[in-house]
Amino acid sequence: MYTNKVKKKDRAAEIIRENQKRFRCPICSGDMTIKGFYSLVCGSNHSFDISRKGYLNMLTSPCNIVYPKELFEARHKVCEEGFYDQLIDKIINTIEKYKKSQEDKKELTILDAGCGEGSHLYRMSQRIKKDLKYNLFGVDISKEGINIASNNSSDVIWTVADLTRLPFQNRSFDVVLNILSPANYLEFDRILNGEGIIIKVVPGQLYLQELRQAIYKNKKYSNDKVVDYFTSKLEVVHVENISYKFSIDDELLPILIKMTPLTWGRMLKEGTI
Template identity: 40%
Template sequence: MSKNNRKITSARLLSEYEDLFRCPICSNPVEVVNLRSLICSNGHCYDISRQGYVNLLSHPPKTKYDEKLFESRRMLNQSGFFDPLIAQICENMLDELNPAGKFIKILDAGCGEGSHLSNIQQRIIQQSQYKLLGIGVDISKEGIHMASRSPSTTLWCVADLAKCPFTDKPFNVILNILSPSNYSEFHRMLEDDGMVIKVIPGSKYLQELRRMFYNQTDRTMYTNENTLELFKRNFALVDIKPVQYGVTMENKYIEQLVHMTPLSWGASEELIQQVLGQDRLEITFDFSVLLGKKMKAHT
């Protein structure tokens, strides 16, 4: 699909669902004008890019998440290393949801380069009769730019989770996969019977890299207890689904893994090169999938 056709397709989809959006500056309603821009009633204007995404940030953020990191994540996703996690998330969605009219509206908050949301949508469509609308939002323009390259009926937005450009309670599901949260905004945007699905690392997640990068320091150990407790203070915890599996990674995937994970940010260049020089590594993927509903006090 050419960039111009992608922009037109996205603008038309955005027009169809513009009632889900609001201006992140003044919270007023918005509308798509001339298939080119999203404009609120106060005149705040957000152009639809040639790639079809819309940038709703007022100024560029400072972030260490660059194009190389997102490209590495995409390659690992495409190679199937996250498939067991994606399968578990889809199973939870199909088991727990009963949306009126069989229409699921999904927000992936902190979607990065979009692979997780795209894979989840594809699986749900294959396994059910649900109609889906997926919206991916991330503060990184590089990530959203990459997400919008793929042929898709998903809406992609550059935006700040602290000022999400969406109305109150439009989403059946809010995904938050290995990404920071903004629970007050999640409460505002989640419908009363909806579900938050948050994925956090387990204690053994990438433990082999931790040992190689941070041997004999306190960074070899990881606990998600604080993250779990914060989630439980904001949502009623329905269930925790552990997902743990080991994979053998060949050298080309080791390189992508190192570039993908922030674990490498604090490691010395010497240790990074030692890891990159391995022919293959046994790597543990370990996740906790948290399923949360709104507490009665918040509904």
């Protein structure tokens, strides 16, 4: 067990070293390098250690956006059952198309901003064509989320950080994924290279409609404001709607209920959790 964790930390240190030029100190914005095997350090000596499980914590102030650990665990289970697989396939297709338009690229650097417990990026990394080198980064403000994400045995650099102040250099990414999470388009624009793209996933009107119906009865749900804001800030290249049904058995139902902030808000209010 211990040996396994040490190996994980070593592998994480190796891929962080390969990508160290992409990091930027979240305190002074200085360049960063790996020092003494397991610390990422800037010229002013601000130092961030790689944890035993192989993730970095680069949060500079305490976070008050707290999703409970149980929500991330439930999300992880639901993802493992394949609930989001069709969405992941769509994202992979989009990345493949982008790749074709960037023929000279030898590697692709992707950030999942607000990755939660990391399943989407992990499952993508398992399915995407490995015809070039991928540098994969998952960032979330929640340590609980990143802690679960780092259980995955993939070569992803998992980092606890605030997406409104990303610890990365300007123009160091090709793709930013932003799946069902808050965004900061100024930051995304800063870290993307000139031809980079943002893939933003927002829930449509029918997302989890059975659950919404059960909890909120007939209350209408719309994400128009989020989409309008996105459209006002960025050049929209392509929009795709995705809609599918997924059967939930009795075992998965209580887990599905626990995996969404929608129900946590309601249950907390009613004192049922």
